[in-house]
Amino acid sequence: MLRRGDFVLCNFPFRESSGPGPSPHIALCAATGRARDVTFAIVFYTTSQTDYQGSRRPRQYLFVNQARAMELGQKIAFHVDASRIARLPLTADYFPEMAGTAVRARGHDPDLVTRAEERLMELIAAGFEITKVDATIRSGR
Amino acid sequence: MGDLAQIEIERDVAEAAARRAAEQGLTVTEYISLLLRRTFERAPGEQSVLVYDHVDDGGEFHIDREPNEDNESYRRRSELYGNLFGRRG
Numbered sequence: 001m002l003r004r005g006d007f008v009l010c011n012f013p014f015r016e017s018s019g020p021g022p023s024p025h026i027a028l029c030a031a032t033g034r035a036r037d038v039t040f041a042i043v044f045y046t047t048s049q050t051d052y053q054g055s056r057r058p059r060q061y062l063f064v065n066q067a068r069a070m071e072l073g074q075k076i077a078f079h080v081d082a083s084r085i086a087r088l089p090l091t092a093d094y095f096p097e098m099a100g101t102a103v104r105a106r107g108h109d110p111d112l113v114t115r116a117e118e119r120l121m122e123l124i125a126a127g128f129e130i131t132k133v134d135a136t137i138r139s140g141r
Numbered sequence: 142m143g144d145l146a147q148i149e150i151e152r153d154v155a156e157a158a159a160r161r162a163a164e165q166g167l168t169v170t171e172y173i174s175l176l177l178r179r180t181f182e183r184a185p186g187e188q189s190v191l192v193y194d195h196v197d198d199g200g201e202f203h204i205d206r207e208p209n210e211d212n213e214s215y216r217r218r219s220e221l222y223g224n225l226f227g228r229r230g
Contacts, residue, residue: 004207012193013193013195014178014179014182015182015191015193016178016181016182019195021175022171022175023167023171023175025175030222031204031205031218031222032204032205033202033203033204033205033222034202034203034205035196035198035199035201035202035203036198036199036201036202038196038197038198040196040202042204042222042226047179048161048164048165049176060190075164076164082190083189083190083191084190084191084193085190085191085192085193085225086192086193086194086195087192087193087194087195087196087222087225087226088193088195088196089195089196094195110207117218117221120190120221121221123190124190127188128188128189128190129187129188129189129190130189130190130192130225131189131190131191131192132192132194133191133192133193133194134194135193135194135195
């Protein structure tokens with residue numbers, strides 16, 4: 001079963017299209033849960049785009065250096081993006097390494113989830129607009 | 142990835158993209174397409190939290206409590222995710 005703090009492969013969706021994203025990407029699991037008869041995971045997006053324009057790192061990014069990244073099963077440094085978060089059904093469509101109810105974890109860091117949640121709350125408090133990308137409404141289900 | 146189109150970009154950019162793509166196990170086409178799609182998700186200067194919700198729950202859901210998690214921590218997390226993914230106006 002997926003756990004809070006697991007790094008997993010995820011077909012993280014896009015704003016402009018419905019359904020799973022076209023290719024797998026590492027995401028950080030923040031929570032699991034249940035709605036009606038659906039089990040789901042809440043995941044933060046991660047990105048290896050660690051260079052950015054300007055002199056300051058955008059505050060939505062939590063930087064993980066290469067040494068720590070390798071401890072977490074990654075090859076290179078990355079950011080956890082506290083401003084991109086998804087609630088996704090726990091299915092192989094969204095989590096391609098899912099087998100039964102288990103999802104292969106590449107690494108595990110629950111403290112990083114806590115930091116990402118704190119950063120997310122800071123962003124909201126600072127006036128970042130919450131933009132819902134609601135595939136269930138758009139698809140008419 | 143759908144239909145493909147051909148564009149020209151500066152050589153050093155293409156080479157850097159090829160290196161990054163290889164590090165992530167992607168083709169250059171996949172890498173550049175994903176990078177641009179993510180960039181297009183926000184307008185320039187837009188400061189937003191993008192909340193992607195692919196679960197149709199009718200507004201009722203709960204998150205799982207962590208082993209040995211205290212009530213305050215669970216309440217805080219439930220409130221955060223309830224605000225993000227809860228019933229829509």
